[in-house]
Amino acid sequence: MFKILVLYYSTYGHVETMAQAVAGGAAGVPGATVVVKRVPELMSEEVARNVGAKLDQQAPIATVSELKEYDAIIFGTPTRFGNMAAQMRNFLDQAGGLWAQNALVGKVGSAFVSTGTGAGNETTLSSFHTTLFHCGMTVVGVPYTVAALRNLDGARGGSPLGAGTLAGPDGRRQPSPAELEIAAAQGAHVAQVTRELALGRQALGDALS
């Protein structure tokens, strides 16, 4: 009944893991078809190997033009100095044609993040949201009805702006159960909002016909 794309970039695998949790949460909402894809890598394979990038990521590469096929897009990115990664920025900067055609207007948009130390958790998401607003998307975060957002036992990423994980200064930490729970809840919340919008548009169409 409605299609959701979880679109991510991940160098070391943290955002990849979070993307699967987001997708799992979204897939639990009736009527949702969920697809997980990646944006293209910009580093050469040699450079990627040298920095220890995770090269065995199974998600297929998305094209910019396919964005218009989805009712909702949930974007995932590592932070780079408090902003989205260049790979994601580069992909979105090719969406000018979709912007010009108003092709993303009214679709649901949402974003999640991975940071090393937590620095840039919210700036990455709020600046990401700016791009989504420019495209006319309906921006959705994570409501405080998600209990894990109120739990302060231990360090964790994630805020009302979107799910997040702390990779640690050396990248060794993996997404915690609480972070994965918030990620799944974000996917479910986006799917629920998308479902309600789809049903509302359908009802409106029926009432006006």
Ligand SMILES: Cc1cc2nc3c(=O)[nH]c(=O)nc-3n(C[C@H](O)[C@H](O)[C@H](O)COP(=O)(O)O)c2cc1C
């Ligand atoms: C150039 C660069 C800039 C980074 N900037 C930040 C930063 O501002 N704050 C932070 O906490 N982590 C920063 N990191 C760490 C990454 O965010 C971390 O490697 C990433 O979240 C891991 O996600 P991934 O495994 O999906 O690639 C930076 C990493 C690189 C390579």
